[in-house]
Amino acid sequence: MTEDYLTGLNNPQKDAVLADKGPILILAGAGSGKTKVLTTRLIHLIKNNKCLASQVLCVTFTNKAANEMKERVMRLLVEKKDNLPWLGTFHSLSNKILRRHPEAAGLKPNFTILDTLDQLKIIKNVLEAEKIDIKKFPPKLIASLIDKWKNKALTPEDVLKKNEDSNYDITKKIYSIYQERLKTLNCVDFGDLILHCITIFKKIPEILETYQNSFKYILVDEYQDTNEIQNIWLNYFAKKYQNICCVGDDDQSIYSWRGAEIKNILNFEKIYKNTKTIRLEQNYRSTQNILEAASSVISNNKNRLGKKLWSDNKSGELIYVNCYKNGFEEAVSISDEIEKNILKKINLNNISILIRAAYQTRELEDRFVKINIPYRIIGGYKFYDRAEIKDTISFLRLINFHGDDLAFERIVNVPKKGIGDSSLKELRNIALEDKISLFEACEIYIEKNKSSSKIINSLTIFLKNIINWKKLSKQLDHIDLTKRVLDESGYTQMLMNEKTPEADSKLENLKELLVSMRNFSNLNEFLENITLQTSIDEDWKGEKINIMTMHSAKGLEFDVVFLPGWEEGLFPHQKSIDESGNAGIEEERRLAYVAITRAKKRLFISFANNRKIFGTSNDVDWFPSLPSRFIDELPQEVIKINNNTNYKSDDFEFNQETTENFNFRSPGWERLISSKKNMLVKKKITYNNTKFLVGESVNHEEYGEGKIIHIDSNKLIVNFKKFGEKKIIDKFLRKNNDN
DNA sequence: TAACAACGCTTTTTT
DNA sequence: AGCGTTGTTA
Numbered sequence: 001m002t003e004d005y006l007t008g009l010n011n012p013q014k015d016a017v018l019a020d021k022g023p024i025l026i027l028a029g030a031g032s033g034k035t036k037v038l039t040t041r042l043i044h045l046i047k048n049n050k051c052l053a054s055q056v057l058c059v060t061f062t063n064k065a066a067n068e069m070k071e072r073v074m075r076l077l078v079e080k081k082d083n084l085p086w087l088g089t090f091h092s093l094s095n096k097i098l099r100r101h102p103e104a105a106g107l108k109p110n111f112t113i114l115d116t117l118d119q120l121k122i123i124k125n126v127l128e129a130e131k132i133d134i135k136k137f138p139p140k141l142i143a144s145l146i147d148k149w150k151n152k153a154l155t156p157e158d159v160l161k162k163n164e165d166s167n168y169d170i171t172k173k174i175y176s177i178y179q180e181r182l183k184t185l186n187c188v189d190f191g192d193l194i195l196h197c198i199t200i201f202k203k204i205p206e207i208l209e210t211y212q213n214s215f216k217y218i219l220v221d222e223y224q225d226t227n228e229i230q231n232i233w234l235n236y237f238a239k240k241y242q243n244i245c246c247v248g249d250d251d252q253s254i255y256s257w258r259g260a261e262i263k264n265i266l267n268f269e270k271i272y273k274n275t276k277t278i279r280l281e282q283n284y285r286s287t288q289n290i291l292e293a294a295s296s297v298i299s300n301n302k303n304r305l306g307k308k309l310w311s312d313n314k315s316g317e318l319i320y321v322n323c324y325k326n327g328f329e330e331a332v333s334i335s336d337e338i339e340k341n342i343l344k345k346i347n348l349n350n351i352s353i354l355i356r357a358a359y360q361t362r363e364l365e366d367r368f369v370k371i372n373i374p375y376r377i378i379g380g381y382k383f384y385d386r387a388e389i390k391d392t393i394s395f396l397r398l399i400n401f402h403g404d405d406l407a408f409e410r411i412v413n414v415p416k417k418g419i420g421d422s423s424l425k426e427l428r429n430i431a432l433e434d435k436i437s438l439f440e441a442c443e444i445y446i447e448k449n450k451s452s453s454k455i456i457n458s459l460t461i462f463l464k465n466i467i468n469w470k471k472l473s474k475q476l477d478h479i480d481l482t483k484r485v486l487d488e489s490g491y492t493q494m495l496m497n498e499k500t501p502e503a504d505s506k507l508e509n510l511k512e513l514l515v516s517m518r519n520f521s522n523l524n525e526f527l528e529n530i531t532l533q534t535s536i537d538e539d540w541k542g543e544k545i546n547i548m549t550m551h552s553a554k555g556l557e558f559d560v561v562f563l564p565g566w567e568e569g570l571f572p573h574q575k576s577i578d579e580s581g582n583a584g585i586e587e588e589r590r591l592a593y594v595a596i597t598r599a600k601k602r603l604f605i606s607f608a609n610n611r612k613i614f615g616t617s618n619d620v621d622w623f624p625s626l627p628s629r630f631i632d633e634l635p636q637e638v639i640k641i642n643n644n645t646n647y648k649s650d651d652f653e654f655n656q657e658t659t660e661n662f663n664f665r666s667p668g669w670e671r672l673i674s675s676k677k678n679m680l681v682k683k684k685i686t687y688n689n690t691k692f693l694v695g696e697s698v699n700h701e702e703y704g705e706g707k708i709i710h711i712d713s714n715k716l717i718v719n720f721k722k723f724g725e726k727k728i729i730d731k732f733l734r735k736n737n738d739n
Numbered sequence: 740t741a742a743c744a745a746c747g748c749t750t751t752t753t754t
Numbered sequence: 755a756g757c758g759t760t761g762t763t764a
Contacts, residue, residue: 358752
């Protein structure tokens with residue numbers, strides 16, 4: 001019985017789709033059609049009545065992937081679309097489960113999900129209340145430790161029980177208080193969504209059992225990037241039927257900093273007996289050259305399962321490796337290349353620039369704005385993180401739940417009405433003493449100070465408004481309610497009075513918010529899901545080039561891909577090397593592998609000899625940089641090095657002018673050419689003279705001790721005791737004072 | 740209390 | 755450069 005949905009699949013793909021029972025591990029290389037396999041398998045299961053759609057649990061890495069799958073399933077299963085599978089990310093699925101049993105986790109219904117900023121604020125408040133110095137215990141650090149514990153499924157009790165790492169005693173205490181605080185605020189953070197599920201399953205086996213019985217089949221995408229708690233979560237559900245099918249690629253594991261464990265993939269066969277392992281090794285996405293480049297780079301990693309990816313595709317164009325004088329010229333050149341594509345009427349959506357760090361967008365954006373190339377930034381600053389959006393949501397949160405102190409603090413003085421820090425402190429004290437919310441504290445405060453001062457008046461109006469809107473929320477839909485709130489709170493008026501371009505764009509954003517609220521059917525649904533919305537999920541409309549981090553690009557593919565900033569320190573990132581040493585470099589290399597394999601047809605890799613680190617406008621803070629080691633790992637025969645630049649990896653002579661001989665002059669380039677000359681004069685690069693001397697003994701993070709044998713500006717040649725001669729830039733070296 | 744200036748720190752990747 | 759925190763002033 002060959003079903004039509006199976007046509008076009010190769011044999012291993014068919015195996016993966018048709019294997020009915022038991023645990024399956026699919027090791028799928030980049031571009032080998034794993035998403036297609038997963039979707040087809042899902043359809044196969046439902047079409048052949050192996051189970052009801054609602055008995056499938058399908059975990060994807062992003063909401064976008066989940067939605068795409070949902071659409072495909074709906075299209076093919078017209079007759080059964082009332083009965084949908086459980087499809088989403090670990091977080092969104094956990095959210096769905098938790099909404100069904102909030103009380104089992106000590107939560108009230110309609111709890112809110114905090115984003116990272118809210119989380120930091122609470123930690124800060126806790127530290128202040130405990131009189132702990134935030135300089136010694138930076139909230140960000142505490143947050144990351146708490147997150148690490150949660151990724152390992154450790155509750156505060158678990159952490160306190162463990163007597164090891166007593167260095168963290170204070171952090172453990174904060175973790176415990178923080179969790180209490182979340183409970184009173186009826187909030188959860190991202191980690192809690194999954195952790196609370198696990199806690200419920202441990203505490204109330206009956207609940208777990210209903211899910212175990214219900215989920216007859218489990219499908220998991222991007223399995224290499226699951227962390228410990230996510231794996232525990234999966235194992236709970238899979239325990240009864242053992243019909244779990246995980247798809248992953250160890251070479252694409254790029255989230256170990258978030259607790260992802262490649263060992264999940266390596267141990268799968270140990271946990272699930274009789275695992276059927278299927279390898280998908282035919283790549284359908286990229287040209288031969290691109291594939292070869294990717295394979296060559298990743299082969300430098302020692303810690304991998306190893307696989308042979310092959311392809312029937314043509315070798316295609318060579319990969320361009322471009323060297324530029326600085327980041328600005330890199331951006332100019334990329335935009336010129338894109339203009340060529342515009343002339344060729346290539347759809348801009350098929351072009352993407354993948355960067356290592358978010359700040360790299362700045363120079364690119366400057367350029368694209370200047371010459372008017374439409375672009376979208378995916379990742380980066382989230383729409384819902386903007387102040388005006390958070391303000392509006394805070395109003396709604398407080399209306400929805402008067403005990404939401406976080407929301408209260410955010411908007412009690414918005415627009416400004418004389419309620420400053422000192423009044424807020426008094427309210428906080430009342431709340432703390434009586435163990436009540438700020439909202440209730442506010443009522444008491446008004447009661448106590450009957451005299452009508454300006455502050456009392458403001459607070460009275462504020463409370464009345466909130467209570468009134470609460471009433472309205474039962475008559476109006478969530479969109480009309482929001483309009484009323486923005487209007488009656490004076491928020492719209494405040495922005496209109498400002499008359500700045502920023503205020504205008506804020507008003508625009510609020511309009512956009514109202515539009516996007518239509519995707520939710522009521523206020524609760526909106527508030528319950530808003531935090532899990534990520535920017536990769538929105539804004540794919542229109543025709544624009546894409547700018548995003550390599551991390552966000554996972555699972556996506558584009559005809560043309562630009563990879564700027566391949567410089568030591570930026571990519572591989574210095575922090576990754578510092579924190580994780582060789583393991584860090586290997587993860588960065590996997591990131592390079594992911595980035596390269598996003599490209600279907602054309603690939604442009606580039607690096608600059610000088611880069612601005614912080615946005616200083618002076619001439620001094622340009623930092624010279626060396627090309628990434630990953631560039632040396634590209635096979636010579638598939639790359640084309642930029643215009644007559646005598647680039648050799650063992651050479652310092654990268655300082656050629658590269659912009660002079662562009663063979664294409666875009667309109668934007670023409671427009672800029674006159675002003676550019678002035679700019680270049682103004683931004684003359686002045687190098688810091690190095691503080692080192694030939695013969696001096698130095699230390700390097702990675703290579704250890706060595707002696708300087710040559711100096712060229714601040715590029716030094718150092719003879720390391722253990723590693724021999726290396727070229728190093730002086731900022732990575734420290735003087736060795738031991739002798 | 741609000742507005743403004745000065746300062747210092749920042750930027751790895753995200754649900 | 756852009757942000758948050760701290761200090762100063764009206």
